[in-house]
Amino acid sequence: MSPSATHTSLLYASDRDYATEAGGFLRDGLERGHRTLVMAPPSRTEVLRSELGGDADEVTFVDDSIAYAPQWNVYRVLLDFAAAAPGTRSCVIAEQGSGRRTAAELVDYRRIESAINLVFAEHPVDLLCPYDATLPSDLLDIAMRTHVGVRRGGSVADNPGFRDPLAVLTELSAVAVPPAASTTLDCSHPSDVALVRRSVRARGAEIGLDTEVVADVALALTEVLTNALLHGAPPARVHLYEEDGMWVCHVQDGGGSPLDLLAGVVPPAQPADHGYGLWLARQLVSAVDVGSGPTGTHVRLHTRRS
Amino acid sequence: MILGTHRAPSDLGSLEPGTHLCALEQGLARLDRVAATFVAHGLAAGDQVLYIASDREVGELLRVLPGHLDAGQAVGTGQLVTSSFDDAYGSSPPDDLGTVADGFRAAAGLARKKGFPGLRVAARMDPLADLLGSFDAVVEWERMASGLQRQLGVSSVCLYDVGGLAEWQGAALAAEHDGLAPDRDVPAIASFLAVDEPWGLRVTGEVDVSNRELLHRMVASRAAVTPRVRLDLGGMTFADVGTVAGLRSVAAALPDSGYLVLAQVPAVVRRILDATGLGHDKLRLEP
Numbered sequence: 370m371s372p373s374a375t376h377t378s379l380l381y382a383s384d385r386d387y388a389t390e391a392g393g394f395l396r397d398g399l400e401r402g403h404r405t406l407v408m409a410p411p412s413r414t415e416v417l418r419s420e421l422g423g424d425a426d427e428v429t430f431v432d433d434s435i436a437y438a439p440q441w442n443v444y445r446v447l448l449d450f451a452a453a454a455p456g457t458r459s460c461v462i463a464e465q466g467s468g469r470r471t472a473a474e475l476v477d478y479r480r481i482e483s484a485i486n487l488v489f490a491e492h493p494v495d496l497l498c499p500y501d502a503t504l505p506s507d508l509l510d511i512a513m514r515t516h517v518g519v520r521r522g523g524s525v526a527d528n529p530g531f532r533d534p535l536a537v538l539t540e541l542s543a544v545a546v547p548p549a550a551s552t553t554l555d556c557s558h559p560s561d562v563a564l565v566r567r568s569v570r571a572r573g574a575e576i577g578l579d580t581e582v583v584a585d586v587a588l589a590l591t592e593v594l595t596n597a598l599l600h601g602a603p604p605a606r607v608h609l610y611e612e613d614g615m616w617v618c619h620v621q622d623g624g625g626s627p628l629d630l631l632a633g634v635v636p637p638a639q640p641a642d643h644g645y646g647l648w649l650a651r652q653l654v655s656a657v658d659v660g661s662g663p664t665g666t667h668v669r670l671h672t673r674r675s
Numbered sequence: 676m677i678l679g680t681h682r683a684p685s686d687l688g689s690l691e692p693g694t695h696l697c698a699l700e701q702g703l704a705r706l707d708r709v710a711a712t713f714v715a716h717g718l719a720a721g722d723q724v725l726y727i728a729s730d731r732e733v734g735e736l737l738r739v740l741p742g743h744l745d746a747g748q749a750v751g752t753g754q755l756v757t758s759s760f761d762d763a764y765g766s767s768p769p770d771d772l773g774t775v776a777d778g779f780r781a782a783a784g785l786a787r788k789k790g791f792p793g794l795r796v797a798a799r800m801d802p803l804a805d806l807l808g809s810f811d812a813v814v815e816w817e818r819m820a821s822g823l824q825r826q827l828g829v830s831s832v833c834l835y836d837v838g839g840l841a842e843w844q845g846a847a848l849a850a851e852h853d854g855l856a857p858d859r860d861v862p863a864i865a866s867f868l869a870v871d872e873p874w875g876l877r878v879t880g881e882v883d884v885s886n887r888e889l890l891h892r893m894v895a896s897r898a899a900v901t902p903r904v905r906l907d908l909g910g911m912t913f914a915d916v917g918t919v920a921g922l923r924s925v926a927a928a929l930p931d932s933g934y935l936v937l938a939q940v941p942a943v944v945r946r947i948l949d950a951t952g953l954g955h956d957k958l959r960l961e962p
Contacts, residue, residue, distance in 0.1 A: 445950075559885035560688055563864045566881070566913070581942075588943060591915050595884045636951055642924055645916040645951050652950040 374489045377525050378516035379499040380509070384416050387499060391462055392420035393523055394497050398460030399424055403495075406450050406459060408436035408443060410466040413499070417462075437465050440477050441651035444488065444635055451492055458493040467504060472613045473656040473671040475507060476541055482515035483537040484634050538630040544662040545669060547619050551610035557603060562594055565607050569618060572609055576616060576674065585653040586672050590618045592646035593668045597622035601666055615655065615671040624665035632659070685854040687716035688863060688885070692793050692828035695821045697852040699837045699845050706834045707732060709858045710797045711739045713832045716860065717795035718744050718754060720886075721867035721876065721893030723786040725756045727763040727798035743879055743910075744866060752869040753789055760802045768808055772819050779820075783827045790869065790900040792892040796831040801839060810844055817851035832856040865911075867893045874901045875936070879910030882918045891921040894935065898925060902933025909939035919947045926957040934959055 379394075381387040395417065398405050405428045407417060414432075418425045429450065436446045443463060450459060470478065485496065497520060500512040513530040514537065547553070552572070554565050566587050573583035590607070597605040602623030610617050633647025650670060651657050658669040685696055698709040710726065714736060717724040726736060736757075740746040749755035769775050786794035804813050817833065824831060833852065837845050849855070865880030867890055876897060882890055897904045906922075926935040937944070938961040948954055 559883075560861075560864075562883050562885060563881055566883075584943060585946070587913070588915065588946065591883055591913075595915060595917065598884065640920075640923060640927075640953055640955070642917070642920045645920065645953075649916050649947065649950050653946075 374486075374492050375495045375518060375525070376486050376489075376516050377495070377497050377518040377520050378512045378528065379497055379520045380502045380512065381499055382502045387413065388416050388420040390520055390523070391497065391499055392417055394462065394495075394520065395421060395428060395460060396424065398458075398495065399427055401458075404450070404454055404457055404459045405429065405461070406431065406446075407462045408446060409433055409462060409464045409499075413464060433464065433466050436463075439652065439655055440465070440474065440481055441634075441657070443481065444485075445652065447489065447494070448635065451494065456493065458495070460495045460497070462497050462499065464499045467501060467508075471615050471655070471671070471673065473615055473658065473669075475511075476658065477656040478508075479511045479515065480538060480541055482511050483532075483534040483541075484631060486515070486517065486534045487631060488634055535630065541658075542628060542630060542660045544660040544664060544667050545619075545658065546664075547608035547621070548610050548612070551608040551619070554607045554609070556594055556598065556605045556607060559598060562591055562598070565594060566591055569607075569609070573616070573672075576611075578616070578672065578674075582672065586616075586618060586670065589650035589653040589657075589670050590620070592650050593618075593620045593670065596646045597666070597668075601625065611674070612671075614674055616674055618670040618672070620668045620670075622665050624661055628659065628661040628666065685856060687713065687857065687860045690716070690720075690830055692830055693825040694830045695817075695824050695851075695853045696830070696832040696856040697817075697848060697854075698832055698834045698856045698858070699840075699849060700834075700858070701837055703732075703836065705858060706799070706836060707735045707739070709832065709856050710799075710834055711736055712858060712860050713795070713797050713856050714755070715740055715744060716863055717797075717830075718749055718868065719863035719866035720889045721791065721869070721896075722793045722795045723754055723756065723789065723791035725758060725763075725782065725794065725796045727758050727760055727796065729759065729799065732799060733757045741862070745868065748870075749868060752871050754791065754869040760799065760806075763798070764803065764806055766806075768806055772816055775816075776819065776823050779823060779829070780827060783829050787896065788900070790874075790897045792889075792896040794827075794829045796829060798831065798833055800833045800835050810847075814847050814851060817848060821851060821853070865890070869897070870905070870907065873905045873936075874903065875905035875907065877907040877910065879912075881913035882911065883913065883915045884917060887915070887918040887921055890918065891925060894922065894925050898929060898933060898935070902929045903936075904934075905936040905938055907938050908941055908944065911941050911944070914941070914944050914947065916947050916951060916953075919944060919951070919953055923953050923955050923958055926955050929957055933957060936961055 379390050395405050408431045410433045436443050514532045518525040519528045602625040605622040608619040636648045637644040654670045655673045656671040660667045700706050714724050737746045783794045865882050868877045870877050934957040936959050940960050
């Protein structure tokens with residue numbers, strides 16, 4: 370058995386289709402003694418349970434409202450599942466509900482599906498990502514570009530639409546310029562971080578966000594701003610604005626070091642004093658853009674307005 | 676114009692250990708205020724603070740220290756120590772300055788033995804000229820103190836009433852110090868106060884990149900005395916991941932019998948622990 374990962378998409382046209390393909394995938398895994406995990410909306414889970422019957426008891430089910438809240442949490446669920454039995458091969462189904470997504474969340478969705486090919490490459494895991502064939506074309510494009518294989522009729526074929534993950538991630542790291550109307554806060558000294566935090570809390574309350582959401586944004590922003598102060602080049606600035614229904618906290622610094630496209634996508638492998646900031650931010654807000662260019666390094670934290 | 680104001684007042688929030696500051700102010704009330712500001716920052720940073728002053732001056736300090744610093748408890752735990760001028764410097768001229776320096780050195784060592792990361796001293800200096808016999812001897816003392824404090828990592832503010840000094844004397848004193856102590860400063864965003872029973876400390880306010888090192892060295896200093904340390908986090912309103920990671924490192928380095936107890940853990944710390952997996956057997960959360 371190959372120790373490396375596989376990443377396969379499934380475009381299903383009906384519940385029957387889904388049950389046969391996804392159910393078959395899990396049943397194959399169970400027969401081979403693999404561990405099985407399903408992250409999916411309740412409607413999909415029901416189909417799988419009825420298809421698998423008693424075998425469903427051997428499958429770990431995680432509701433998509435937990436696994437994808439926020440989206441990057443899916444990596445954490447995967448890592449935790451793998452850590453529970455290191456070395457044992459896993460069969461994993463990963464599917465988000467078809468709810469409303471903002472533009473920023475769609476971009477992160479593509480990053481997650483693309484980076485998974487690199488981050489989990491050496492993990493003994495077979496990942497199957499089912500997509501409802503009636504989904505909007507922007508979502509189906511993610512399915513087509515980021516999966517190495519396509520499952521159809523019980524077997525996996527090469528996906529001719531697959532694109533090099535590094536090329537995809539590089540394209541998605543283009544710098545977005547803060548709009549002219551944004552509020553900009555300067556941050557040159559460690560003691561300024563508390564002042565920025567205060568402003569962000571006040572602004573978050575003003576636009577009517579829940580206290581817990583504002584607390585998460587304040588923590589995420591603190592981490593990203595601290596990285597900018599410790600590892601970036603001055604000046605560090607925070608721009609606050611709204612865009613496409615999202616509240617954006619945009620941290621910009623002078624840049625300098627080349628951008629690591631996979632920075633903070635997973636946590637440090639061993640407990641450490643550093644290296645958690647960006648990972649933590651991705652666990653706290655709706656979407657996180659990281660980009661760099663002549664104007665420096667830019668990290669944008671997107672928070673849903675509702 | 677106050678003498679020595681060619682230098683900007685120092686920022687007490689980021690004071691390097693071993694910084695030798697002075698205050699050259701007109702009148703006792705202004706000196707009281709500089710002393711209170713310096714002592715408040717020292718206590719908040721978790722250091723032991725020694726105030727060398729008269730009973731009236733000590734009484735005034737205890738009256739004006741902000742409530743969250745709990746002056747009464749700080750005196751009880753020995754985090755705030757007060758001493759009369761005579762007790763600190765003696766009532767007769769010392770044979771040589773080395774004797775006084777030895778006392779200084781002993782005080783710094785004692786602060787560490789009592790579980791404090793460092794010692795800060797605020798001293799009313801006006802009686803010093805009489806004790807040492809001349810103004811020149813005071814300048815000589817201050818010069819020696821600069822080197823000694825840098826070596827020991829002891830920061831201080833030397834409080835002089837310029838009402839009793841000629842202009843050139845003020846300038847001569849200012850020249851022997853690293854800077855001026857501010858009479859007011861932005862309050863620290865967090866305070867780390869010693870607690871004896873159970874052994875540990877109480878954290879209030881926000882901890883981030885600007886002050887987490889202070890917290891970590893305070894916890895390490897308490898743990899060096901007794902490796903079972905309880906952190907009362909009931910008043911902590913913010914922490915970043917570096918704060919939590921640092922506490923984990925302190926806990927992980929403790930001897931087998933040691934541990935850190937985190938009590939009244941705020942939601943933000945639980946959130947960080949949950950998202951990062953930075954837990955440790957020796958980092959125990961009180962439910």
